[in-house]
Amino acid sequence: xxxxxxxxxxxxxxxxxxxxxxxxxxxxxxxxxxxxxxxxxxxxxxxxxxxxxxxxxxxxxxxxxxxxxxxxxxxxxxxxxxxxxxxxxxxxxxxxxxxxxxxxxxxxxxxxxxxxxxxxxxxxxxxxxxxxxxxxxxxxxxxxxxxxxxxxxxxxxxxxxxxxxxxxxxxxxxxxxxxxxxxxxxxxxxxxxxxxxxxxxxxxxxxxxxxxxxxxxxxxxxxxxxxxxxxxxxxxxxxxxxxxxxxxxxxxxxxxxxxxxxxxxxxxxxxxxxxxxxxxxxxxxxxxxxxxxxxxxxxxxxxxxxxxxxxxxxxxxxxxxxxxxxxxxxxxxxxxxxxxxxxxxxxxxxxxxxxxxxxxxxxxxxxxxxxxxxxxxxxxxxxxxxxxxxxxxxxxxxxxxxx
Numbered sequence: 001x002x003x004x005x006x007x008x009x010x011x012x013x014x015x016x017x018x019x020x021x022x023x024x025x026x027x028x029x030x031x032x033x034x035x036x037x038x039x040x041x042x043x044x045x046x047x048x049x050x051x052x053x054x055x056x057x058x059x060x061x062x063x064x065x066x067x068x069x070x071x072x073x074x075x076x077x078x079x080x081x082x083x084x085x086x087x088x089x090x091x092x093x094x095x096x097x098x099x100x101x102x103x104x105x106x107x108x109x110x111x112x113x114x115x116x117x118x119x120x121x122x123x124x125x126x127x128x129x130x131x132x133x134x135x136x137x138x139x140x141x142x143x144x145x146x147x148x149x150x151x152x153x154x155x156x157x158x159x160x161x162x163x164x165x166x167x168x169x170x171x172x173x174x175x176x177x178x179x180x181x182x183x184x185x186x187x188x189x190x191x192x193x194x195x196x197x198x199x200x201x202x203x204x205x206x207x208x209x210x211x212x213x214x215x216x217x218x219x220x221x222x223x224x225x226x227x228x229x230x231x232x233x234x235x236x237x238x239x240x241x242x243x244x245x246x247x248x249x250x251x252x253x254x255x256x257x258x259x260x261x262x263x264x265x266x267x268x269x270x271x272x273x274x275x276x277x278x279x280x281x282x283x284x285x286x287x288x289x290x291x292x293x294x295x296x297x298x299x300x301x302x303x304x305x306x307x308x309x310x311x312x313x314x315x316x317x318x319x320x321x322x323x324x325x326x327x328x329x330x331x332x333x334x335x336x337x338x339x340x341x342x343x344x345x346x347x348x349x350x351x352x353x354x355x356x357x358x359x360x361x362x363x364x365x366x367x368x369x370x371x372x373x374x375x376x377x378x379x380x381x382x383x384x385x386x387x388x389x390x391x392x393x394x395x396x397x398x399x400x401x402x403x
Contacts, residue, residue, distance in 0.1 A: 043071055043301065043302040043305055044070075044071060044072060045071065045072040045073075045074055046071060046072075046073055046074065046095040046096065046300075046302050046305055046306050046309060047073075047074045047076055047093075047094045047095050047096075048062075048073055048074065048075055048076065048094055048095065048096040048097070048098065048294075048309075049076050049078050049081055049084070049085065049093075049094040049096070049097045049098070050075055050076070050077060050078070050081075050097075050098045051077065051078070051081065051098070051327075052077050053326045053327045053328075054098050054323060054326055054327060055075045055077050055326070056325075056326035057322045057323040057324065057325050057326025057327060058073075058075055058314075058322065058323060058326065059075070060322050061073075061313050061314065061318075061319045061322050061323075062075060064313065064318075065309055065313050069305070069308075071305055073309065076094065081097060081098075081099050082099060082103050082106070082107075085097050085099075085107070085112060085297075086106065086107070086110055086112065088299075090299055091299070091301075093112075093297055093299055094297055094300075095296065095297055095300040095301075095302050095303075095305075095306040096294055096295065096296055096297065096300075096306050096309065096310060097294075097295050097297060098144065098292065098293070098294050098295075099292065099293070099295065100290065100291070100292055101132040101133055101141065101143075101290065101291045101292070101293060101358060101361065102290070102359075102361040103295075104133070104135040104140055104141075104295075104361060105135070105361055105362070105363065107140075107295070108135055108136065108138075108140065111298060112297060112298055112299070113140045113141075113295050113296065113297065113298055114140075114295075114296040114297065114298045114300065114303055114307075115138040115139055115140055116139055116140070116141070116142065116296055116307050116310065116311070117139070118130060118133075118139050118142055118311065118315075120311070121142070121311055121315050124315075124333055124334055124335065125142075125143060125315075125332050125333050125334060126143070126146055126332050126333075126334065126337070126350075126353065126354055126356070127354075128146070128148075128286070128289050128291075128353070128355075128356045128357045128358055129143035129145075129146040129289070129291045129293075129332035129358075130142075130143060130205070130332075131201075131205035131206075131357065131358055132146075132289070132290070132291035132293070132358035133291070133293050133295075134202075134204045134205040134206040135206050135361070136206060137202060137204060137206055138204075138206075139204065140295055141293035141294055141295040141296075141310075142293050142294050142310050142311060142314065142315050143291040143292065143293040143332035144292055144293055144294060144314055144319075144320060144323050144329075144331070144332055145291065145292045145320075145323070145324070145327065145329035145330055145331060145332055146289050146290070146291045146292075146329075146330055146331075146332045146350065146353060146356070147256065147257060147289060147290050147291075147329065147330065147349070148256065148287050148288065148289035148290070148349060148350075148352070148353030148356040149185075149186055149189070149254060149255060149256045149277075149287040149288065149289075149349075149353075149356075150254075150255075150256070150274040150275060150276065150277065150287065150348070150349050150352035150353060151168065151252050151253075151254055151274065151275045151276065151277050151278075151352070152252065152253050152254075152255055152259065152260075152263055152272060152273075152274050152275075153168075153171075153251055153252040153253075153272060153273055153274075153275060154245060154248075154251055154252075154267055154271065154272050155267075155270070155271055155272055155273055156248075156271070157171050157172065157248070157251030157252075158171050158251045158252055158273075158275075161273075161275040161276065161278075162252075162275065162278050163278060164278050165190070165193075165277075165278045165279060165280040165285075167278070168251070168252050168278060169228070169231045171251035171252060172244075172249060172250040172251040172252065173231060173250070173251070173252055173253075173254070174236065174241040174244060174245065174250040174252065174253045174254070175187065175232060175236070175253075175254045176236050176237055176238055176241055176255075177232060177233065177234050177235070177236045177237075177377065177380075178236075178237060179235060179236075179237050180234040180235060180377060181373060181377070182372075182373025182374065182376045182377045183373065183376075184368075184369060184372045184373050184376060185288055185359070186254045186255070186287075187376060188286070188287060188288050189254065189277040189285040189286060189287040189288075190221070190224075190225075190277070190279075190280045190281075190285060191213065191218075191221045192283065192284070192285060192286040192357070193279035193280050193281035193282070193283050193284065193285040193286075194217050194218075194220045194221040194224065194280070194281035194282070194283065195217040195281065195282070195283045196212065196213040196215075196217040196218040196220070196221050197212040197213065197286075197357070198211070198212060198213055198360060198365075198368060198372075199211065199212050199360055199362070199364070199365075200212040207360040207361075207362050209362055209363075209364040209401060211394060211397060211398065211401075213394075214394050218390060218394070219386075219387050219390055220281065221281065222375075222379055222386040222387060222389065222390035223386050223387070224280060224281065225376065225379045225380065225386065226379050226380075226382070226385075226386035228280075229379065229380045229381075229382065232380050234377065234380060234381060241253055242262065242266075245266070246266055252275075254277065256349065257274075257330070257345050257346065257349040260274075260344070260345030260349065261345070264344075264345075269344050273348060274345075274348035274349045274351075274352050275348075275352055276351075276352045276353075276354070276355065277352075284355045285355065286355045286356055286357045287352075287353060287355075287356045287357075288356065288357065288358070288359040289353055289356035289357065289358055289359065290358065290359060291332060291358060292329065293332075294310045294314045294315075296310060315333065316333075317331075317333055317335040317336040317339065318336075320332065320333040320336035320337075321336045321339060321340070324336065324340055324343075324346070328343065328346060329346065330346040330347065330349060330350030330353075331346075331350070337350045337351065338351075364401055367397060367400040367401060368397060371393045371396045371397055372393060372397070374393070375389050375390055375392070375393035
């Protein structure tokens, strides 16, 4: 069965390559790594550790790379990619690993990743997906997919993308507050629209362990949340939100593609849509996102060739679409995302996430969630003046960070 599925996916991906008119020369973009750099290691084979779904999509990409360069791509399926990679000794690991951006702290600390230069291709990708692989001042990967929250709406109640947040509130907005414990993850789009990111960022986009949600912007969001407290239900949860959407008392749910199949089942593919979250404040609303990408192993004997495969093949529209055929995850490369429209969930959530930013994976993030959620709940409940609650949160977090 796996072999049959593999042939089907590979055939579909091959059609994508052929449909876009890609000869072996055309697969490589103008921003390619100079041939002299690739010849520096001239391997006959590189090894890529992947999941089973990724392997299905990559078969045709590997075949194209062999045809173009003479280097075979050995796709190795691993059920436990991250721990196996961490435990791999010198000469026993891969040249490339495909995995989540949130693996970087552990992998970088262990010295397992090689920084790569993505400056020549970055503009072709969702900015937040590129940012996801910026860690401690270095770029450690190229994204192949992104997942983010968006505003999923029943079309009967919200037939077109809302232009204002008040339009959503008037139609009926649902954000789960997890039975009164809060939800900073989904509220983040509204907070960023006031210019109050959770952490400050360096020039390369990597997060710094310095709070960015203090100052006037953070207090403006807190004041807005207090003024609009009646728009949010402290007792809300996934179960009652679904009931409200089906009953028609809510129109939109700020959620992610993980609930896309539920919308299809309840309303049919043509009965709902995923839209960008409209801003509540003066700035764009940026939802949190996560990304999967290709990372080059520091222990590789073929870094130049591995980097070429990552940037020019996995980073090409055709390579991203081939992976999409295997995984169903929204491509991170913009042209490939635009060509994935036949898959409603991946395409619409992906297009709604063009302003998204990666959820921080720095260690300091672990100290944020509880006081952050408590502050939002306290403001909605009216426990004190919003500025007082917000300042208390900032003081608590800064104390835990050692400031």
